Structures are given as structure tokens and as C-alpha cells.
Amino acid sequence: DIQMTQSPSSLSASVGDRVTITCRASQGISDYVAWFQQRPGKAPKSLIYAASSLHSGVPSKFSGSGSGTDFTLTISSLQPEDFATYYCQQYNHYPYTFGQGTKLEVK
Amino acid sequence: QVQLQESGPGLVKPSQTLSLTCTVSGDSISSGGYYWSWIRQHPGKGLEYIGYIYYSGTTYYNPSLRSRVTMSVDTSKNQFSLRLSSVTAADTAVYYCAREAAGSSFGSWGQGTLVTVSS
Numbered sequence: 001d002i003q004m005t006q007s008p009s010s011l012s013a014s015v016g017d018r019v020t021i022t023c024r025a026s027q028g029i030s031d032y033v034a035w036f037q038q039r040p041g042k043a044p045k046s047l048i049y050a051a052s053s054l055h056s057g058v059p060s061k062f063s064g065s066g067s068g069t070d071f072t073l074t075i076s077s078l079q080p081e082d083f084a085t086y087y088c089q090q091y092n093h094y095p096y097t098f099g100q101g102t103k104l105e106v107k
Numbered sequence: 108q109v110q111l112q113e114s115g116p117g118l119v120k121p122s123q124t125l126s127l128t129c130t131v132s133g134d135s136i137s138s139g140g141y142y143w144s145w146i147r148q149h150p151g152k153g154l155e156y157i158g159y160i161y162y163s164g165t166t167y168y169n170p171s172l173r174s175r176v177t178m179s180v181d182t183s184k185n186q187f188s189l190r191l192s193s194v195t196a197a198d199t200a201v202y203y204c205a206r207e208a209a210g211s212s213f214g215s216w217g218q219g220t221l222v223t224v225s226s
Contacts, residue, residue: 034212036154043203043219044154049211087154091212095169096156 002026002090006099012107017078021102023071023088032092035064035073038101039084047086048073075104109134111204111217119198119224125191129204129217130184137162137182142207145178145189147200148219155200159207160187194224 003026013019023033031051036044046055048064051071061076075082083106088099115127129143136143145157158168160178168176177190191198201221205213 032212036213043216044213045216046212046214049214053211055211055214089154089212091207094167095158095171096212098154098156100153 001095002029002093002097004088004090004097004099006086006088006102008102009100010103010105012105013078014107015078015080018074018076019078019104020075021073021086021088021104023066023073023099025069025071025090028068029090029092031067032090033064033066033071034089034091035062036087036089037082037084038087039081044087078104080106109206109215111206111215113202113204113217113220115220115222117221117223119194119222120226121195121224122193125189125194125198125202125222125224127189127202127204127220127222128186129188130186131206132185134206135182136180136185136187139163140208142209143180143187144205144207144213146203146205146213148203149197149200157189157202196224198222199224 005024033051035048038044052064063074085101085103087101110132112130119125142159144159160166160180175192180187201219203219204217206215207213
């Protein structure tokens with residue numbers, strides 16, 4: 001299975017900040033990476049697919065980049081509703097696998 | 108806009124079979140083009156991909172669960188289902204159904220349902 005390693009595991013930031021989360025795949029996966037946001041007690045919400053494409057309705061404050069093994073999710077101008085857990089996922093090889101998550105907390 | 112809703116028992120006894128159904132509205136499973144998937148999340152943990160079923164009945168199961176998983180689809184009811192046999196406490200999790208479009212991963216999710224395995 002392809003391992004997806006996210007860093008950091010947790011991150012403290014303030015409203016208005018810009019943050020970046022990284023995800024590294026254990027082998028090359030082209031750009032078959034998605035990012036999800038999960039608020040407590042809720043289902044994951046899709047943000048980005050194909051490493052950098054925003055799902056419909058996702059604000060442009062979210063952006064993704066990368067190819068091969070290294071990927072990033074950047075969130076600009078943090079708002080209270082952005083404090084949540086974020087997951088990366090690879091869908092280049094079965095079984096699909098997710099990163100362990102990055103918890104974004106209020107500083 | 109597509110909506111997915113999981114349903115099924117919230118409590119299953121050890122060694123029994125977990126059965127869940129996902130009802131789809133706002134889209135027809137039989138129209139094709141999507142992979143109807145199951146994903147689970149152990150309490151306080153990350154996400155685990157279980158597998159998918161296509162409208163034609165084609166399936167893929169995660170090898171870690173393959174010996175115990177069966178998925179089925181009922182296009183007349185616009186539903187797809189998950190069965191997981193011989194459950195143990197390690198199968199206690201929130202189970203999500205989701206729709207995957209080729210090339211864009213899981214764009215739509217159900218709200219999730221907690222299944223607890225306990226006697």
C-alpha cells in the first residue's frame with residue numbers, strides 16, 4: 001500500500017494567518033491527490049482533487065500543489081470555520097490511502 | 108445535487124455481520140460514471156478505504172478486508188450496500204458512503220453512521 005505521511009500532525013494558527021500542510025507519498029503518484037476538511041462530528045468535505053483543482057463551491061483561499069511524491073495544501077486568511085482536521089488521500093493506486101490527518105487549532 | 112444517506116443497525120454483536128445501506132438521491136446510480144464507495148473511520152482515528160461498487164456490479168475491496176466484505180447494488184431502489192462479516196470490536200467505526208468520480212476522488216459523502224461492535 002502507498003503510505004501518505006502528513007506534516008505537521010497538528011498546527012496552531014491565528015485568524016488571518018496563512019498555513020501550509022504537506023503530504024508525502026511513499027512512491028510516485030503523479031497528481032492523483034485529494035484533500036479533505038473534516039470538522040468534529042461531521043463527514044469529510046472534499047476540497048481539492050488532482051492535486052490542485054478545487055471542487056465546486058470551495059473558496060479560492062484553499063490551494064493545492066505538487067506532483068510525484070510531495071504535495072501541499074495552503075489555506076490563506078484563516079477564518080474560524082477553517083479550524084478543523086485536514087486529510088490528504090492518494091487515488092493513483094488501489095487500495096486508496098489517506099494521510100493520518102493534520103489538526104488545525106486556534107492559537 | 109447528489110445526497111447520500113447511510114442506514115443500518117448502530118449495534119452489532121461480535122462474530123455477526125454488519126449490514127449498511129446507502130440511499131442515493133439527486134443522481135441515478137444506473138447512469139454510470141461513478142464509483143459508489145465505502146470508507147470508515149475508527150473513533151478518533153483516520154480514514155480507511157473499504158472499496159467500491161459500480162452500477163454494473165463490478166467491485167473492488169481493500170485486501171485488508173476482502174475476505175469479509177461484500178458489496179451489492181440495487182439500481183431499482185437507487186441504493187448500494189455493505190456487508191462485513193465476522194465483526195470484532197476492531198470494526199467499531201463511523202462508516203461513510205461516498206461517490207467517486209474517476210479522476211476527482213470522493214466529491215460527495217454521506218453524513219456517516221456509527222456502528223459499535225459489542226455484546
